[in-house]
Amino acid sequence: MSTVFIAFQTNEDTRPIVESILADNPHAVLDEQPAMVKINAEGQLVIKRESIEERIGRNFDLQELQINLITLSGNIDEDDDQFTLAWKN
Amino acid sequence: MDMKANKKKLGLKEKYAHMTRGLDWQTTYQPMDKVFPQATFEGIKIHDWDKWEDPFRLTMDAYWKYQAEKERKLYAVLDAFAQNNGHLGITDARYLNAVKLFLTGISPLEYVAHRGFAAAGRNFPGVGPRVACLMQSIDEIRHAQTQIHALSNYNKFYEGFHAGAAHQIERIWYLSVPKSFFDDAFSAGPFEWMIAIGFSFEYVLTNLLFVPFMSGAAYNGDMATVTFGFSAQSDEARHMTLGLECIKFMLEQDPDNLPIVQKWIDKWAWRGIRVLTLVGMMMDYMLPKRVMSWKEAWEIYFEQNGGALFNDLAKYGIKVPDCITQCTVDKEHISHQAWCTFYQYAHASAFHTWLPNAEEMDWLSAKYPNTFDKYYRPRYEQWREMADKGERFYNNTLPMLCQVCQIPMVFTEPDDPSKICYRESDYNGEKYHTCSDGCKHIFDDEPEKYIQAWLPVHQIYQGNCWPEGTDPTAEGFDPMAKVLEWYHIENGKDNLDYEGSGDQANFAAWRGAATQNT
Ligand SMILES: [Fe+2]
Ligand SMILES: [Fe+2]
Numbered sequence: 259m260s261t262v263f264i265a266f267q268t269n270e271d272t273r274p275i276v277e278s279i280l281a282d283n284p285h286a287v288l289d290e291q292p293a294m295v296k297i298n299a300e301g302q303l304v305i306k307r308e309s310i311e312e313r314i315g316r317n318f319d320l321q322e323l324q325i326n327l328i329t330l331s332g333n334i335d336e337d338d339d340q341f342t343l344a345w346k347n
Numbered sequence: 348m349d350m351k352a353n354k355k356k357l358g359l360k361e362k363y364a365h366m367t368r369g370l371d372w373q374t375t376y377q378p379m380d381k382v383f384p385q386a387t388f389e390g391i392k393i394h395d396w397d398k399w400e401d402p403f404r405l406t407m408d409a410y411w412k413y414q415a416e417k418e419r420k421l422y423a424v425l426d427a428f429a430q431n432n433g434h435l436g437i438t439d440a441r442y443l444n445a446v447k448l449f450l451t452g453i454s455p456l457e458y459v460a461h462r463g464f465a466a467a468g469r470n471f472p473g474v475g476p477r478v479a480c481l482m483q484s485i486d487e488i489r490h491a492q493t494q495i496h497a498l499s500n501y502n503k504f505y506e507g508f509h510a511g512a513a514h515q516i517e518r519i520w521y522l523s524v525p526k527s528f529f530d531d532a533f534s535a536g537p538f539e540w541m542i543a544i545g546f547s548f549e550y551v552l553t554n555l556l557f558v559p560f561m562s563g564a565a566y567n568g569d570m571a572t573v574t575f576g577f578s579a580q581s582d583e584a585r586h587m588t589l590g591l592e593c594i595k596f597m598l599e600q601d602p603d604n605l606p607i608v609q610k611w612i613d614k615w616a617w618r619g620i621r622v623l624t625l626v627g628m629m630m631d632y633m634l635p636k637r638v639m640s641w642k643e644a645w646e647i648y649f650e651q652n653g654g655a656l657f658n659d660l661a662k663y664g665i666k667v668p669d670c671i672t673q674c675t676v677d678k679e680h681i682s683h684q685a686w687c688t689f690y691q692y693a694h695a696s697a698f699h700t701w702l703p704n705a706e707e708m709d710w711l712s713a714k715y716p717n718t719f720d721k722y723y724r725p726r727y728e729q730w731r732e733m734a735d736k737g738e739r740f741y742n743n744t745l746p747m748l749c750q751v752c753q754i755p756m757v758f759t760e761p762d763d764p765s766k767i768c769y770r771e772s773d774y775n776g777e778k779y780h781t782c783s784d785g786c787k788h789i790f791d792d793e794p795e796k797y798i799q800a801w802l803p804v805h806q807i808y809q810g811n812c813w814p815e816g817t818d819p820t821a822e823g824f825d826p827m828a829k830v831l832e833w834y835h836i837e838n839g840k841d842n843l844d845y846e847g848s849g850d851q852a853n854f855a856a857w858r859g860a861a862t863q864n865t
Contacts, residue, residue, distance in 0.1 A: 260655030265558070267577050292475035292638065293565035293573050294558070321359075321405065324413050325420075328561075328580045329554050331652050333659070334588055338359050345659050 260345035262303050262332030266295040273328045278309035294328055303332070310331035359633045364403035368397070371474035383386060385470040389536040391608075392601035399596050401587050404502055410482055414489070417578050421493060424574040428499050435861050437568040439635040440854035441845050444698040446498060446572060447507045448629060449560065451697060452525050454494040455516040457579075459529040461487035463540055464860075470537040477595075479589045483545075486582040490575075497575040505850050507698050510835040515697060518812065518834050521625070521689075521805035523753045527800060528622050528797065532615075534796070538597065539611050547615035550656065553583055556626055563634045589657075598663040601707025605664050610792075616668040617785035620677075621752040627682035627700040628689070631711065640714035641682045649674075670785045676761045679715055683723040688757045690730065691742035695827070697836050697846035702731050722764050739844070743827075749782035750797050751789050755804075774798060786865030 266272040266278075277340065279297055280286055286299040304311065310318045318340050332343035357365070374382050386393075423738030429431070461484050477530065486541070494514050502508035502633040516522045534544035561576035594612075597604045627641035639647075656668045686700075693700040703711060713720045733740050746755035747769070761769040770787035773777045774794040781787040790797045806812050810819060831838050845851055 260658055261651065262655075263652075267581075287528070291578070292562045294562060319382070321409050321413065324403075324405075324581060324584070325363075325416050326581065327584045329558060329575055329585045331554075331655065333591070336402055336404065345655050 259301045260332075261298050261300055262300045262330070262343040262345055263296055264303060264305075264330040264343060265328040266297050266323075267293055267326045267328060268293055269326065274313035275305070275310055275323065275326075278313055279303065279305055282306050282309050299343075300312075301311075302342060305341040307339050356571075357369055359404050363401065363406055366406040366408075367401075368474055368477045376743070379472060383472040385536055386472050389538050389607065391538045391597055391604050393473070393597075394477065394600055396471075398599065399475030401475050401479060402588055402592065403727065405482060405585065407482075410485075417581060418489075418493075421497075421574055425497055425500070425571060428571045428574075430449050432857075433570050434501060434504055435854075435858050436570070439567075440567075440850045441699070441701065442567045442569065442633070443501060443505055443850065444507070444700075444845070445560075445563070445629045445633040446501065446569065447650060447698040447820045448625065448633070450508065450512055451510070451515045451519070452522050452625065453556070454491055454498075454512040456525055456529050457487050457491035457494065458512075460532060460544060461485075461491060461524075462534045463529070463544060466533070466535045467540050474591075476541075476593065479585075479592075483582075483586055483589060484515050485785065486579075486586070490579040490582070493575045493578060497571045500571060506837070506848070507841040507850075509837075509841075510697065514835050519697060519836075520692075520695065520748075520755075523748075523801065523803050524625065524773065527753045528618055531618065531796075538607075540573065541590065542595045542611040543615040543618070545586065546594050547590075547612065547619045549583065549586040550590040551616060551653055552619045552623060553587065554652065555623055555644055557583065558648070559630050559638055559644045560626065564638045566638050567634055594660070594665075595663070598660075598665070604747045604815055609665060612669065613668040614789050614792075617670045617783075617789065618752065620670065620674055621754060621782075621786070624681045624685050624754065628685035631682040631714075632686040632707075636709060640711075642678045642714060645674075645678045673761050673783070673785065677758070679718040680722075680759065680764060683711075683715070683719065683758050684759070687726060688724070688746075688755060691740065691819045693843050694741050694838075695831065695836075695842065696835075697834065697841050699843065699848050699850065701845045702727050702734065705738065718762065718764065745807060747780055748802045748804050749780045749786050750800055750802070751781050751786035753800065753802060754782055756782055758779070836844070 267282060268304065269289070275297055276288070276297065280288060281303070283297075283303050285301075286297050289296040289298060302308055305320065305323065307318055307320050320336060320338070324343065330343060332345050335342045335344070366626065373379065380387070464480045464484035464487060468484060471477050471480065491512070514527050529544075532540050535543065557576055557580045559578065561573050564572035564576060572841045594608060597608055627645075630637070630641045630644060632641070634774070650852050657665065674849065690700045691697055708719075708724055712724065728742050746757070748755055756767055756769050758768050760766045768783060770781045770784060772781065772787060772790055772794065775798075776799070779790060779794070779798065781790050803812070807826070807830055812833050813819070813826075814833050818824070828838065831842070836842055840849060
């Protein structure tokens with residue numbers, strides 16, 4: 259199985275996002291680097307709008323992820339409720 | 348009065364469909380193939396442009412909103428950096444030489460990428476890639492402008508920034524390496540451009556360029572560079588996705604596309620890896636505080652991540668490029684070979700060089716246990732000895748350049764690190780030289796293209812690299828001085844050793860003034 263990853267700038271906006279991702283993807287591994295936080299996961303990684311909204315207490319549009327996104331790897335599937343990264347092999 | 352909107356907004360997928368695909372039409376006054384004349388000559392067959400997938404489904408309204416937010420954040424940091432003398436917070440002014448290399452070598456590529464994606468967007472008959480290329484084109488000019496703007500702050504204080512991002516890229520010998528890479532891609536057709544830049548550069552290689560560079564900037568206290576870097580990088584996920592979608596689309600549209608796509612992947616992987624030699628050197632030698640070695644970055648971002656990508660593409664019949672065998676050997680050598688070259692040619696470079704100190708050499712030994720002590724440490728020790736005796740070594744002959752990647756012939760044979768590697772091809776009764784099997788293969792496939800290369804060393808010997816009005820027959824004519832003048836390198840200020848430079852003296856004095864009252 260291949261590893262997918264996503265990396266964000268380390269800041270106040272991304273802290274709840276990273277928390278949600280780690281909570282929703284128990285197999286994910288956190289890698290903190292200078293100014294950057296990277297999340298690695300075997301196979302796939304799901305980011306859920308609802309989980310982020312619970313933490314920030316307001317509506318969240320998944321396209322807001324783009325503001326603090328640094329890089330990612332894997333095939334993307336995005337709709338209004340979730341953003342998925344996966345290598346399907 | 349508060350109006351409550353009860354109707355549910357359009358979902359992401361519907362909105363994207365209406366606002367992009369829904370706006371396209373078939374031409375009637377002119378046939379489509381006349382309107383899109385570049386769509387077929389490369390041999391790529393497309394049957395149904397509507398099959399193009401756009402995972403991000405970004406529309407212009409959302410695009411402006413998020414890009415504006417990125418700009419606000421960026422300029423807030425840049426203002427704070429300038430107002431608080433942020434430049435004195437960096438680890439050591441040696442670090443700025445990496446930034447000079449970035450400004451002169453990478454920022455101009457952002458501008459060419461802007462033009463290239465605008466052209467690709469114009470030339471694709473399908474609306475999906477056209478919209479994605481349009482946004483990438485705007486992203487790329489934003490990158491060029493924000494980088495130049497952010498780094499202009501350093502020009503107030505340090506040498507080597509005064510020529511900006513535009514002048515030297517067309518002139519200086521080592522900058523022809525990244526320039527020729529983009530020229531090669533831009534002078535190809537739109538599909539090859541997408542494989543070259545959208546896929547190989549953005550998907551396979553960009554992590555190796557931006558992530559270590561920007562983490563390196565963060566580690567070395569350069570808030571301005573980190574911020575523009577990450578701001579640019581935030582667009583990158585979209586660019587990488589465009590590259591990947593484009594390749595999958597071509598492969599799904601027609602089985603005849605496979606060999607063409609594979610050839611381009613092989614070519615552009617090798618071309619890109621050669622360019623990244625400069626990044627390897629920056630990571631191993633130019634950051635006073637290191638993040639990780641080039642070899643480690645290569646293993647994470649190319650071997651592991653690239654491996655996952657190629658596994659995914661295997662279902663289409665795509666194979667890992669052949670050059671990987673050589674890259675596995677090269678990853679232990681290229682950064683050292685590049686820095687040794689710049690040390691020898693520091694008089695002709697627009698930044699300073701230095702010999703690694705004892706602690707840095709130990710770091711290099713630990714990171715490169717198979718090669719550093721055996722091949723490179725002795726060389727640095729010898730140069731240190733010479734410099735201490737007042738005989739600092741400069742190489743005063745001009746090297747032969749590779750006809751394809753334009754890097755001087757400084758790399759060694761894959762099976763013998765003590766022997767310079769070069770290959771020879773004949774074309775129309777002339778001999779052409781390349782640095783490797785990879786570059787020779789690219790040359791032999793399209794010799795009529797690469798014989799036109801503007802090779803800086805040849806151009807110097809032909810007398811094309813002096814300021815206008817130079818008389819080479821005049822008494823006391825000094826060709827090297829004239830070349831530097833034409834490069835806009837101020838001899839004795841921008842070039843030579845860091846040790847003894849104005850940057851070194853000023854940084855020490857200013858930092859002293861910032862922490863003391865005298
Ligand atoms: Fe860019
Ligand atoms: Fe080459």
